[in-house]
Amino acid sequence: MLKHVLLASAALALLAAPSFAGNTSTVTLAGHVKAVCSVVPKTTTIKLGNIDLTGGMVTVAPITVESVMGEAWCNGAGNKIAIVATSLKSTTVTTVTPGFDNFIDYTLASNDGLTGTLDSSLTGNEVDVTTDAFDLSGQANGTVTPKADGTQKVVAGDYEGTVAITLTPGA
């Protein structure tokens, strides 16, 4: 009985012996980077200040806005940039008299080379851009240009609107 046990041990030892004669094993390391985007405004409020009037109507003069985006990037391909702007609306006047508006439309033009110009007066005024990886962090300078109605004057007071930016990662 002891002999059989010794033989079996010897056989196992042969099987487990390493082979030093030209055998190669290849291990493939596979990784993955998830497609993500990040958008963090440098400031949550853009203050345009006082809007000049001509004859009671908005003066069409670009107002420069600098470095809106603190962080804005996507690392994938086929990312979507969606920007929606709402008109500047009076924060106090809800009912206007004939001849006056209580809102100011504007065009938003970015120099980022991606998103172009946005017109807050258009229905569904949304810019949709599909683009590969980009990084606009610290950039997104541009201009806000109030639009004159042509006939309507604007009521006095404070105005407020929003620009919503949504970045959707691609593949």
Place this chain on the structure above:
Amino acid sequence: MNLRLLLLAGVTLAAIPAFGEDSAPVSATITVTASVGNICHLGTPANSTIELGALAAESDGSLVPISPPSTAIQGSWCNAGSTISVFATPLIAQNYGAGAPPANFTKAVNFKVTASGWTSPAAFYTTTGDVSGSQSNVTPGTASASIPVAQTITVDLSNFASPVAGYRLVADTNYSSTITVTLTAAP
């Protein structure tokens, strides 16, 4: 399955990414603020001079009825609440001199000026000159609008009267008054 295969399988499993996580959209909203100042603009009167003609009757020298046409001030607007004020000096004989007129005569004629179309009721002012033209009330007539207005202002003159009923007007080739209409935006 031997140990090597088990080890390789273990390496491969460890590298599989977590595909179950969504690559969710991210968004940010920026508030854009601006302001528009309180501004008023008063248009130019259609007539800068209102010619009244002869003021006194040749028969007795007393004041005749006077009904001048209205004067429009177009293109006026305020983009906020506003106050319209109106003021006038009496019609005063310009060449008569500084002295008081003789007894039973006047060198001044009072009247009422009404600026309508801006507020309801309209702003008005009535001159209060004595026979020499000195006014006892120099506070303009005012009326306020609580909302923006863009309207034509119509200036009407009425109620022409001698400071003392029945007094005759001294002769003068130039009786003159100045009417002032002012728009002031609410602060």
